[in-house]
Amino acid sequence: MVGMERPIRRPEGTGKLYYFAYASNLSKKQMAQRCPDSKPKFPAFLPNHKMIFTGWSRQTRGGTATLKRLQGERVAGAVYEISTRDLQSLDKSEGYNEGLYDRHNVMVVTEDDEWLEAVIYIKRDLAQEGKPSPEYVATIQQGYRDWQIE
Secondary structure, three states: OOOOOOOEEOOOOOOEEEEEEOHHHHOHHHHHHHOOOOEEEEEEEEEEEEEEEEEEEOOOOEEEEEEEEEEEEEEEEEEEEEEHHHHHHHHHHOOOOOOOEEEEEEEEEEOOOOEEEEEEEEEOOOOOEOOOOHHHHHHHHHHHHHHOOO
């Protein structure tokens, strides 16, 4: 992977890890509710991926966000420092325990061009694209405002 020769930043302290948030989890309010131990850290991006909307969710009343590998694209997001308890909460809210999303470790890049390892969730079934609800899109847009991402 490009940039792997650079130092990789890891969270300080034991039992903590980085989580790369995109889509609705960019909302600081939503993350505070889902992951009470989480600490918002900094904006970052995931190279060679694109955010898409797939399927249909009763909860959001429309398609939900996921990531698709696509060379040359990048997904803007943000990094949170999370606890093991937060990771378990994310597993539940992201549908990991039901097999809807897989959890991956990826390398993301900060605004200071530092590489760091972070956890992300990617939907298993990318076959059917779905249109997101206006409310879901509004939550995502609020997250971009929270992090001042354009």
